Amino acid sequence: MTSASADVLIVGGGLVGLTLATLLRQQGDSGEYNVAVVEPRPPEPPGATLGLRVSALSPASQDIxxxxxxxxxxxxxxxxxxxxxxxxxxxxxxxxxxxxxxxxxxxxxxxxxxxxNELLRWELWQRAEALGVELLTAAELVSAQRDERRVLLEFDDGRTAEARLVVGADGARSRVREAFGLSVRRRxxxxxxxxxxxxxxxxxxxxxxxxxxxxxxxxxxxxxxxxxxxxxxxxxxxxxxxxxxxxxxxxxxxxxxxxxxxxxxxxxxxxxxxxxVAAHAPHYCDERVVLVGDAAHQVHPLAGQGVNLGLLDAAELASRLIDQQSLRYADPGDKRLLRGYERARKPENLLTLTTMDLFHRVFDxxxxxxxxxxxxxxxxxxxxxxxxxxxxxxxxxxxxxx
Ligand SMILES: Cc1cc2nc3c(=O)[nH]c(=O)nc-3n(C[C@H](O)[C@H](O)[C@H](O)COP(=O)(O)OP(=O)(O)OC[C@H]3O[C@@H](n4cnc5c(N)ncnc54)[C@H](O)[C@@H]3O)c2cc1C
The missing domain is CATH 3.30.9.10 (D-Amino Acid Oxidase, subunit A, domain 2)
Structure with missing residues (x-):
C-alpha cells in the first residue's frame, strides 16, 4: 500500500489535469512544487490509425x-x-x-x-513522467478530509495521499467536486x-x-x-x-x-x-481545493471549446501557483490565490457557455x-x-x- 505526499495533487489525468501538472514542473529551478496525478485510466500508446476522439485546438491551446x-x-x-x-x-x-x-x-x-485526444494525452503523460510528476494509476478517489494545513485523500484501492492543494481535473462527473461539497448547475x-x-x-x-x-x-x-x-x-x-x-x-x-x-x-x-450537457460550478474553489476543465464547466461542442477553455484554466492556475512560489511562505492552497484564479477564468467560461446556449436556442x-x-x-x-x-x-x- 503506497501513500503519496505532494504539494499539489491533481485528481484526473485527462488533457487538462496533465497539462497543469506539466506546466507546474516546467520551471526547472529548485523551487518546484511536488506534483502528483491520480488517474485510473492511463493513456495507451498511439495506434497506427487516427483515434476516434479528436479536438479542435485553438492557437492559444497550441501555445500552452x-x-x-x-x-x-x-x-x-x-x-x-x-x-x-x-x-x-x-x-x-x-x-x-x-x-x-x-x-x-x-x-x-x-x-x-x-x-x-489520446495521442495528446499520451505525449502529456510521457512529459509529466519525465518532469518528475508522480503518477498514481488504477486509483479512483473515494473520500477526502481536510484540516487547516492539508487534505487527506483515500482511494478505492486502499491507498492514501496528502496534499496542500487538491485540484479536481476529473471531468464532468467530478468526484472531487462532490467530495468537497462544491455544487454544479447542470442542464x-x-x-x-x-x-x-x-x-x-x-x-x-x-x-x-x-x-x-x-x-x-x-x-x-x-x-x-x-x-x-x-x-x-x-x-x-x-x-x-x-x-x-x-x-x-x-x-x-x-x-x-x-x-x-x-x-x-x-x-x-x-x-x-x-x-x-451544459454545466457550470458557481464556485471553482474552497479551502485547499480548486476545479479546472470539465469539472468546473461543460459546454456544447458546437464551437469545440471544452479542451481549449480547460487548457486556459490550467495555464492561469499554473501561472498563479508559480508566482506564489517566489513568496517566502508559499502555500499553494492559499485561498486568495485560488479566488484570483476563479475570478480570472469565470467570465470567459461563462461567456462561452452562454454563447453556445444562445446558438442552441436560436438554431436547434x-x-x-x-x-x-x-x-x-x-x-x-x-x-x-x-x-x-x-x-x-x-x-x-x-x-x-x-
Ligand atoms: C462530441 C464531443 C466533441 C468535442 N469536441 C471538442 C473540440 O473539438 N474541442 C474542444 O476543445 N473540446 C471538445 N469537446 C470537449 C472536451 O472533450 C472536454 O471539454 C475535455 O475532454 C475535458 O477535459 P478534462 O481533462 O477537463 O476532463 P476529461 O477529459 O473528462 O478527463 C477527466 C479525467 O479524470 C479521470 N477521472 C474521472 N474520475 C476520476 C476519479 N474519481 N479519480 C481519479 N480520476 C478520475 C478520468 O479517467 C479522465 O482521465 C468535445 C466534447 C464532446 C462530447
Whole structure:
C-alpha cells in the first residue's frame, strides 16, 4: 500500500489535469512544487490509425502545449490544420445564410488544428513522467478530509495521499467536486454528439465545415490523413437511429444534410455518441481545493471549446501557483490565490457557455422563425468586421496567443 505526499495533487489525468501538472514542473529551478496525478485510466500508446476522439485546438491551446514541450512531439502526419471555417444554415456554404473565417484574415497560419485526444494525452503523460510528476494509476478517489494545513485523500484501492492543494481535473462527473461539497448547475440539451470519421469524394481543403440543421449542428473537421471527423449534435432519438443504421445509410444521410459540400461521404469508423450537457460550478474553489476543465464547466461542442477553455484554466492556475512560489511562505492552497484564479477564468467560461446556449436556442429548437433569423444573423455578422472579429476571437480561444 503506497501513500503519496505532494504539494499539489491533481485528481484526473485527462488533457487538462496533465497539462497543469506539466506546466507546474516546467520551471526547472529548485523551487518546484511536488506534483502528483491520480488517474485510473492511463493513456495507451498511439495506434497506427487516427483515434476516434479528436479536438479542435485553438492557437492559444497550441501555445500552452508548446510551453509544455509537448506540441513539438506531436507527429505532423497526425495534426490536421484548418485554415478556414465555413458555417451555414440554409442555401449552402456560399449562400445567404453563411459566415466564413479565414486564417489569413486573422494574420495566422492556421485557425487551429484537429488533434487526437489520446495521442495528446499520451505525449502529456510521457512529459509529466519525465518532469518528475508522480503518477498514481488504477486509483479512483473515494473520500477526502481536510484540516487547516492539508487534505487527506483515500482511494478505492486502499491507498492514501496528502496534499496542500487538491485540484479536481476529473471531468464532468467530478468526484472531487462532490467530495468537497462544491455544487454544479447542470442542464442536458436532450442531444447527443454522434462522432465518427468519414472519407469524402472531395478534398476537405483544410477547412472546418459546420451546418446548423433545424435540430442541431453537424460539423466536418479536417483530419491529417484526408478524412474528416464528424460531430453531429442531434436529439437523442435521432442519435439512436443513426447509431443503429448501416454505415451506408449513415453516410448517405450525412452527405444529404451537409449538402454534398465534400461530395459523397462514407463512414470509416464505428460511430459513438456522447450526451451533451451544459454545466457550470458557481464556485471553482474552497479551502485547499480548486476545479479546472470539465469539472468546473461543460459546454456544447458546437464551437469545440471544452479542451481549449480547460487548457486556459490550467495555464492561469499554473501561472498563479508559480508566482506564489517566489513568496517566502508559499502555500499553494492559499485561498486568495485560488479566488484570483476563479475570478480570472469565470467570465470567459461563462461567456462561452452562454454563447453556445444562445446558438442552441436560436438554431436547434425547431422554431423556423428563430432559426431563419439566426441564418440571416450569420450573414449579417459576416459583413460586420467588428462582430466577426469578436466571434473569431472567441473561436480562437481568447483571441490571442498566450
Ligand atoms: C462530441 C464531443 C466533441 C468535442 N469536441 C471538442 C473540440 O473539438 N474541442 C474542444 O476543445 N473540446 C471538445 N469537446 C470537449 C472536451 O472533450 C472536454 O471539454 C475535455 O475532454 C475535458 O477535459 P478534462 O481533462 O477537463 O476532463 P476529461 O477529459 O473528462 O478527463 C477527466 C479525467 O479524470 C479521470 N477521472 C474521472 N474520475 C476520476 C476519479 N474519481 N479519480 C481519479 N480520476 C478520475 C478520468 O479517467 C479522465 O482521465 C468535445 C466534447 C464532446 C462530447
Amino acid at each position: 502545449l508548446e510551453n509544455c514541450h509537448v506540441w513539438q512531439n506531436l507527429p505532423a502526419t497526425r495534426l490536421g490544420p484548418y485554415v478556414a471555417m465555413r458555417v451555414w444554415r440554409g442555401g449552402g456554404p456560399d449562400g445567404s445564410q453563411s459566415i466564413r473565417f479565414d486564417a489569413a484574415e486573422q494574420g495566422l497560419p492556421a485557425l487551429g488544428h484537429i488533434v487526437e 442536458g440539451y436532450g442531444q447527443q454528439g454522434v462522432v465518427t470519421h468519414v472519407a469524402s469524394s472531395r478534398s476537405h481543403q483544410e477547412t472546418a465545415w459546420q451546418r446548423f440543421l433545424s435540430d442541431g449542428p453537424v460539423a466536418l473537421l479536417p483530419l491529417a490523413d484526408g478524412r474528416s471527423s464528424v460531430v453531429w449534435s442531434c436529439p437523442d432519438q435521432r442519435a439512436t437511429a443513426l447509431l443503429s443504421s448501416s454505415g451506408d445509410d449513415f453516410g448517405h444521410e450525412l452527405t444529404r444534410v451537409t449538402q454534398r459540400v465534400l461530395g459523397d461521404l462514407s463512414v470509416t469508423v464505428k460511430p459513438r455518441a456522447f450526451p451533451l 429548437t425547431g422554431n423556423p422563425l428563430l432559426s431563419s433569423a439566426g441564418g440571416a444573423g450569420l450573414a449579417v455578422a459576416d459583413r460586420l468586421p467588428a462582430v466577426k472579429r469578436r466571434l473569431a476571437a472567441q473561436a480562437l480561444g481568447g483571441g490571442s496567443r498566450v
